[in-house]
Amino acid sequence: MFTISCSEMKAMDSYAINSIGIPSIVLMENAALKVLKNIDLEKIDSFTLVCGVGNNGGDGLAIARHLVLANKAVDLFIIGNLDKRTKDFNINLNILNNLGIDFIHITKDEDLKKLKHSLNISELAIDSIFGIGLTREIEGLFRKTIDIINKYSKDIISVDIPSGLDGDTGQVLGISVKAKKTVTFHHMKKGLINSKEYAGDVIVEDIGIPDKATKMVLGIE
Template sequence: MLAISCEEMKAMDFYAIEKIGIPSIVLMENAALRVIDNIDLDRMNSITLICGVGNNGGDGLAIARHLIINRKNVDLFIVGNLDKGTKDFNINLNILKNMELKFIHITGEKELEILKKSLVKNDLTIDSIFGIGLTRDVEDIYKDVISLINHYSNNILSVDIPSGLDGDTGEILGISVKSNKTITFHLIKKGLLESKEYTGEIIVEPIGIPEKVTKVILERME
């Protein structure tokens, strides 16, 4: 299995978007649909979904929309500064607002307690907080959120990479989500191979990046 670095994956994303012309929101939608494909919708009826405000969180918001379309009960939480959401995160958040889906913005103890109750009662937790761009230790309220996810979830699925894991080395950046299953996109990241205790089952899903892109970037970065 070909394993790539986070830098290589970012370069492939950039090339697919800027040189091939695939809109980033299309890649995000494809990623969300691949995650839905890997959820047992017959068994999982209630879901706690926790998003950051980057593109990993944008994936999570798109996943939330598809779960709702599939008539699932979704408790949506967002952690992070909403004023700093990425473009595609904001597009998906606006869609959910237009669908009149309520979400809880985690800012302190009150919201953390609501999150805890949601994790305990729901069938599945989806971790969509941090992606492969995380390079520093998880701190503050993010640390509290991940701790609750690990302690109170019945089943955990991580989007692309468990939040808190270094995608290159597999190092735990202070704290990491400990998943039962990780759905990663396009190609496996090197750090995932070093951290089975945290990734659980790893499934690699295509999101529409052409093979040409992979070849060009790997040749360029040799």
């Protein structure tokens, strides 16, 4: 199976955006739509989404918007320092604000009780806390959040990679979401190959990054 490292994926993403001219927000929207493609919306009506403040979280916000517009019951949680949110995360958050879609910002243990309650009543949890850029050990409120997701979710789908998994090695960085399905983008990441316990069934989806980006990064003629 063809696999790529996280640094190669970032370089391909960057080439598509900066050299080919595909707006990054377009790739984010494509990613969200491809995750939705892998959810049975005919059968599932209630969702808990947990998003970080980076671009993986931005994917989650876009997913949340589409679910709300499809008249699904959506509880949206955001964890992380909102002062450090990325540009495309912020674009999607502003859209949600303009639509009047609320979220709970996980900043204290009390908020985790709300997350636990949501997971107890929803049919599917969507994990978009950390993407492939994570390299540090997870601790504190993030660790507690992932522990609650694992303990109380009926079903979990992870966006690009389970939060807490090293995208290159498959090492668990202290704790990791245990997804039943992971929708990863463009090409299979090396760290997902032998990580079924955490990634579940891995689906690779095209989000519109041209082959030219792959070939340029890998030096393929």
